[in-house]
Amino acid sequence: MTHPDGQRMPMKVEPWPGGRWYRDLGDGNGHFWGHVQAIKRPTLLEITGPLFMSLPGCLECAVPAERGGRGTLIKFHHTALGLIQEDHREGVGKGWTHIHARVRARAEGNRSRFSVVGVGERHVSSV
Numbered sequence: 065m066t067h068p069d070g071q072r073m074p075m076k077v078e079p080w081p082g083g084r085w086y087r088d089l090g091d092g093n094g095h096f097w098g099h100v101q102a103i104k105r106p107t108l109l110e111i112t113g114p115l116f117m118s119l120p121g122c123l124e125c126a127v128p129a130e131r132g133g134r135g136t137l138i139k140f141h142h143t144a145l146g147l148i149q150e151d152h153r154e155g156v157g158k159g160w161t162h163i164h165a166r167v168r169a170r171a172e173g174n175r176s177r178f179s180v181v182g183v184g185e186r187h188v189s190s191v
Contacts, residue, residue: 077111079103085111098123106131116159121146140164 077085081103087095098113101124108128115123126141142160 079109085113098125106136116156117144117146117148117152119147119149119152121148138167 074088075085075097076088077083077100079100081100083100083103085097085100087097089095095116096113097115098111100109101112102108102110106129108126110124110126112122112124114121115125117123121144123142123144123146128139128141130137130139140160142156144156
């Protein structure tokens with residue numbers, strides 16, 4: 065994964081309940097993004113934690129997938145609770161849009177394995 069500015073973001077997920085999602089910078093360095101709250105292969109992945117925020121808050125991402133006649137539709141829901149500064153509020157949409165574009169490009173690049181219908185609408189909200 066890459067940051068919108070092109071900086072590498074080597075992310076790792078441990079795909080089991082309680083597993084970590086983190087940015088691995090090597091030599092024991094990195095950034096914790098969250099824990100796998102729920103996983104139901106192949107239809108759901110939920111992660112909860114601070115994600116990209118360094119301020120007090122709890123964020124949850126739910127990524128449900130639906131198999132259809134033409135392929136799989138991936139939906140994305142992001143909810144945040146806590147101290148959310150305006151620059152984070154503005155930047156989060158850009159960041160998720162970048163990540164969604166990368167996911168789509170990767171899936172479309174593997175058309176022999178996947179049938180891409182599209183990425184569902186992005187829901188970003190804060191409470």
